[in-house]
Amino acid sequence: LLGLLVGTAIVAQILYSSVMEYLPQYAVMKAxxxxxxxxxxxxxxxxxWTAALGFPGGWLPSASAAAAAEGSPMRxxxxxxxxxxxxxxxxxxxxxxxxxxxxxxxxxSPGEVFRV
Numbered sequence: 001l002l003g004l005l006v007g008t009a010i011v012a013q014i015l016y017s018s019v020m021e022y023l024p025q026y027a028v029m030k031a032x033x034x035x036x037x038x039x040x041x042x043x044x045x046x047x048x049w050t051a052a053l054g055f056p057g058g059w060l061p062s063a064s065a066a067a068a069a070e071g072s073p074m075r076x077x078x079x080x081x082x083x084x085x086x087x088x089x090x091x092x093x094x095x096x097x098x099x100x101x102x103x104x105x106x107x108x109s110p111g112e113v114f115r116v
Contacts, residue, residue, distance in 0.1 A: 004093055011050055011097035015043060019101040023108070031110035040102040047098030051091040058090075059083060 019026065026039060066076040 004089070007090075008093050008097045011047065011094050012100045014050070015046060015098050016101040016104070018046070019043070019105060026105050027108060027110040027112075030105075030108060036102075036106040039105045040099065043098040043102045043105070044095055047094040047096075048091065050098075051087075051094035054094070055087055055090050059086070 026042075029039060029042075062076075062078060066078050069076045
């Protein structure tokens, strides 16, 4: 549970810093008529990409360790349902984390960003 909370916080922080870096671009999207749902969709896709690129980084070393331990007295068993469950959990965590910065963008007024 703690790992999920920390993972969610890290992904949310990464996406939040990305949002802050590209705030003028999001403001332009909203000024051109993009709805809050459209902007949130961009962030959700970023969360999905984070999950798609991050999950193999955890799964491949685990699968490699399990393969290396094959035939030893200390076998590592990773059933398919555990891999699938972890993938779904990581994907859900990344999508949930992507919705946190979307709340900030929902309150964004394009005029505030471009004021000098």
